[in-house]
Amino acid sequence: MADIVDTAVSAGSFNTLVAAVKAAGLVDTLKGKGPFTVFAPTDDAFAKLPEGTVDGLLKDIPQLKKILTYHVVSGKVMAADVVKLNSAKTVEGSEVKIDASNGVKVNDATVSQADVETDNGVIHIIDTVLLPS
Numbered sequence: 001m002a003d004i005v006d007t008a009v010s011a012g013s014f015n016t017l018v019a020a021v022k023a024a025g026l027v028d029t030l031k032g033k034g035p036f037t038v039f040a041p042t043d044d045a046f047a048k049l050p051e052g053t054v055d056g057l058l059k060d061i062p063q064l065k066k067i068l069t070y071h072v073v074s075g076k077v078m079a080a081d082v083v084k085l086n087s088a089k090t091v092e093g094s095e096v097k098i099d100a101s102n103g104v105k106v107n108d109a110t111v112s113q114a115d116v117e118t119d120n121g122v123i124h125i126i127d128t129v130l131l132p133s
Contacts, residue, residue, distance in 0.1 A: 001117065001118060001119040002118060002119065003030070003031045003118055003119055003120045004030045004031070004034070004036060004038055004118045004120055004121055004123060005018065005021065005027055005030050005031050006031075006118075007116065007118045007123060008021075008040060008123065011116075013042045013043055013044075014040055014041075014042060014043065015043055016041075016043050016046040016047075016054060017040055017041060017042075017043075017046070019058075020054070020057065020058065020064060020068060021068060023058050023061065023064060024061055024064045024065045024068050025061070025065075026065065026068055026069075030072075030120075031120070032120065033120060034076070034120035034121045035074075035075055035076035035120055035121040035122075036072050036073070036074065036075075036076075036091075036120060036121035036122075037072070037073040037074075037075060037076060037077040037088075037121055037122050037123075037124065038071055038072050038073075038121065038122070038123045038124070039071045039072075039073075039096070039106050039109065039111075039124050039126045039130060040071065040123045040124065040125050040126065041071070041109070041126050041127070041128065041129045041130070042112075042125060042126075042127065044127070045109070045126060045127050045128050045129050046129055048128065048129070049129055066092055066132060067092075067129070067130070067131060067132065069090060069091040069092035070090045070091075070092040070094065070096070070130050070131070070132045071090070071130055072090060072091040072092075073088045073089065073090055073091065073096075074089075074091060075121075076121050076122050077122065078114075078115055078122060079104065079111075079114035079115050079124070082098060082100065082104060082111075082114070082124070083100035083104065084100075085098045085100075086098055086099070090132075092132055094132050094133070096130060104124075106124075106126060106130065107128075107130050108128055109126035109127055109128035109129075109130055110126065110127050110128070111124050111125065111126055112125050112126065112127050113125040
């Protein structure tokens with residue numbers, strides 16, 4: 001099995017996320033032992049952000065790191081576990097809201113595919129970029 005970064009690269013729908021992870025210097029972390037749970041926004045999710053947002057973040061590495069680590073939870077949290085939670089503490093330090101009453105939502109993002117297993121954790125694919133308050 002591949003790690004989180006290699007899994008995202010080979011999927012082909014996370015080019016913006018992978019570029020952001022590289023720019024933020026988080027590749028080694030996400031290739032590390034983990035385990036990690038990553039709520040991974042697709043390229044389409046990044047495309048929903050206002051024009052210029054991604055370019056701006058790529059120039060503001062501290063803010064980029066904050067946003068990216070807001071998509072990561074320590075430990076391997078599978079969908080069966082996520083549905084029992086109403087929030088989860090992120091690596092960034094604040095919490096995301098979890099609502100499993102109608103599908104699974106993380107803050108305002110819908111999980112479109114859950115439980116993409118990797119050798120150092122799990123990826124849950126989401127349709128919206130999560131932004132810490």
